[in-house]
Amino acid sequence: MSTLLEVNNVSKRFTMGGLFGRRVVDAVQEASFSLTTDKPEIFTIIGESGSGKTTLARMILGLEDASEGEILFRGKRISRHMGQAERLAFMSAVQPVFQNPFEAFNPLKKIERYLSSTARRFLRTSDRATIDRAMDEALQKVGLSLKEVRGRFPHEMSGGQLQRCAIARALIPNPPLLIADEPVSMVDASLRMSIVNLLRSLRDDLGVSVIYITHDLATAYYISDRIIIMQRGRIVEMGDARTVLENPEHPYSRLLKASVLSTDDAGAGKLATDPGMVDLANAMMGRAGKLVDRQDGRRVRVYDEA
Numbered sequence: 147m148s149t150l151l152e153v154n155n156v157s158k159r160f161t162m163g164g165l166f167g168r169r170v171v172d173a174v175q176e177a178s179f180s181l182t183t184d185k186p187e188i189f190t191i192i193g194e195s196g197s198g199k200t201t202l203a204r205m206i207l208g209l210e211d212a213s214e215g216e217i218l219f220r221g222k223r224i225s226r227h228m229g230q231a232e233r234l235a236f237m238s239a240v241q242p243v244f245q246n247p248f249e250a251f252n253p254l255k256k257i258e259r260y261l262s263s264t265a266r267r268f269l270r271t272s273d274r275a276t277i278d279r280a281m282d283e284a285l286q287k288v289g290l291s292l293k294e295v296r297g298r299f300p301h302e303m304s305g306g307q308l309q310r311c312a313i314a315r316a317l318i319p320n321p322p323l324l325i326a327d328e329p330v331s332m333v334d335a336s337l338r339m340s341i342v343n344l345l346r347s348l349r350d351d352l353g354v355s356v357i358y359i360t361h362d363l364a365t366a367y368y369i370s371d372r373i374i375i376m377q378r379g380r381i382v383e384m385g386d387a388r389t390v391l392e393n394p395e396h397p398y399s400r401l402l403k404a405s406v407l408s409t410d411d412a413g414a415g416k417l418a419t420d421p422g423m424v425d426l427a428n429a430m431m432g433r434a435g436k437l438v439d440r441q442d443g444r445r446v447r448v449y450d451e452a
């Protein structure tokens with residue numbers, strides 16, 4: 147079994163302000179997990195806003211350095227200070243998909259311009275036919291074609307179609323790993339599942355692993371193989387997605403699940419989340435505790451009684 151990505155005890159601390167108004171945010175604390183090359187998977191990072199998901203993703207993409215710990219991709223350390231050639235090789239293997247496809251594309255440029263510059267950069271060619279072939283192949287993988295996209299500007303596509311184009315762009319160098327940060331949250335609800343299903347087919351048909359970052363428990367349940375649940379920078383529960391989400395153990399994981407149910411029940415006028423549950427989850431915030439292994443394979447953060 148060989149390792150694709152290793153996140154070893156990674157923490158990120160942001161320090162803001164001057165001498166007198168110094169503020170410290172521990173955005174990620176001691177995160178550890180790994181992905182192997184043998185089994186492509188959808189590995190989900192879930193948590194509410196501010197729990198550290200994007201910071202973790204940015205460190206995995208080499209856009210931010212860890213304050214402590216290390217991240218290895220195929221055994222090599224990832225850092226913001228990688229040399230140009232090393233970065234290009236890394237970027238061809240680990241590609242991001244961002245939240246808002248309308249921001250990812252320049253509104254004044256045709257979509258194919260963006261795709262062709264990616265092809266030129268990663269395939270190191272300026273041969274027109276090779277670039278067109280690479281763009282078409284990537285677009286076919288997401289259910290589009292160069293014929294459909296050619297000549298069109300971003301505003302001439304739906305959010306769902308444009309997100310497909312963004313995913314196609316990411317697929318041009320044939321990366322084994324995509325980092326998708328909230329890829330469906332800006333997409334129309336009616337088109338969301340088609341993007342989620344697309345991620346699944348990338349895993350099943352192309353063998354691409356996806357780190358799927360979300361705060362949407364429903365899509366997470368639907369596509370994830372494994373999941374980590376983050377609360378204020380700390381992993382509080384991790385393991386097989388079904389094991390964890392069907393029967394969450396940590397109070398914060400239980401709260402996340404209950405919050406989703408309460409949305410479903412809202413129409414029936416049922417109470418939103420039980421305040422006792424919120425208090426219990428909040429009481430864990432900021433406490434270090436430790437992750438322990440459970441018999442069913444999950445890891446859960448537990449705390450010494452005060």
Ligand SMILES: Nc1ncnc2c1ncn2[C@@H]1O[C@H](COP(=O)(O)OP(=O)(O)OP(=O)(O)O)[C@@H](O)[C@H]1O
Nearest residue numbers: 160162171173193194195196197198199200201202
């Ligand atoms: N560059 C930065 N400088 C200072 N603080 C930051 C920076 N980036 C993130 N933070 C802080 O780190 C914490 C984690 O933020 P992060 O964006 O990683 O969370 P998140 O789970 O991705 O949230 P969201 O779902 O809203 O994107 C937050 O308190 C945030 O304010």
